[in-house]
Amino acid sequence: EIVMTQSPATLSVSPGERATLSCRASQSISTKLAWYQQKPGQAPRLLIYGASTRATGIPARFSGSGSGTEFTLTISSLQSEDFAVYYCQQCDYWPRTFGQGTKVEIK
Amino acid sequence: EVQLVESGGGLVQPGGSLRLSCAASGFTFGNYWMYWVRQGPGKGLVLVSHISTDGSGTNYADSVKGRFTVSRDNAKNTLYLQMNSLRAEDTAVYYCTRDLPGVGASDFWGQGTLVTVSS
Numbered sequence: 191e192i193v194m195t196q197s198p199a200t201l202s203v204s205p206g207e208r209a210t211l212s213c214r215a216s217q218s219i220s221t222k223l224a225w226y227q228q229k230p231g232q233a234p235r236l237l238i239y240g241a242s243t244r245a246t247g248i249p250a251r252f253s254g255s256g257s258g259t260e261f262t263l264t265i266s267s268l269q270s271e272d273f274a275v276y277y278c279q280q281c282d283y284w285p286r287t288f289g290q291g292t293k294v295e296i297k
Numbered sequence: 298e299v300q301l302v303e304s305g306g307g308l309v310q311p312g313g314s315l316r317l318s319c320a321a322s323g324f325t326f327g328n329y330w331m332y333w334v335r336q337g338p339g340k341g342l343v344l345v346s347h348i349s350t351d352g353s354g355t356n357y358a359d360s361v362k363g364r365f366t367v368s369r370d371n372a373k374n375t376l377y378l379q380m381n382s383l384r385a386e387d388t389a390v391y392y393c394t395r396d397l398p399g400v401g402a403s404d405f406w407g408q409g410t411l412v413t414v415s416s
Contacts, residue, residue: 224402233392233406277342281401285358288342
């Protein structure tokens with residue numbers, strides 16, 4: 191099973207600042223990586239797939255990069271609605287494992 | 298508009314059974330792989346099972362293999378998860394999700410249904 195490790199566990203950011211979230215896979219997954227956003231009491235929402243492709247309706251301030259084992263989600267200028275938990279998921283091998291999540295909180 | 302609506306959750310005793318349903322609408326259900334993903338209280342996401350478009354291909358997380366069975370009825374646009382021999386650690390919100398073709402990610406999620414296993 192591929193282990194996905196996200197860092198940091200919690201990221202404190204002021205509105206308008208940039209947030210950079212990391213995700214590492216225990217073995218190469220090419221660009222088969224997705225990012226999700228989850229707000230309290232809601233289902234997750236797909237943000238990014240294929241490591242860098244924004245899903246439908248996702249604002250341009252969200253961007254993804256990386257390949258192999260190292261991936262990054264960047265939120266260029268945090269808006270109030272972006273404070274949430276973010277999960278990465280590898281989409282290359284079964285079982286399709288998720289990272290443990292990064293909580294982005296207001297500083 | 299794509300909609301996925303789960304039902305069937307509730308309180309069940311350890312060792313008991315439950316069947317979850319997911320009613321799909323707004324898209325051609327039979328053209329998509331589907332997944333069940335669960336999230337324990339205060340915990341992360343775990344992909345429990347997936348099923349191919351015609352139901353001939355399925356896969357399960359090791360933690361539920363032999364106890365859970367995924368199925369679908371394309372005529373009724375409905376996905377199912379039969380859960381047997383339930384354990385306390387199966388307590389979670391269960392989400393039905395749609396596969397993004399060729400990608401393997403979940404592009405639409407239901408609102409989830411809560412399963413609580415407790416005596």
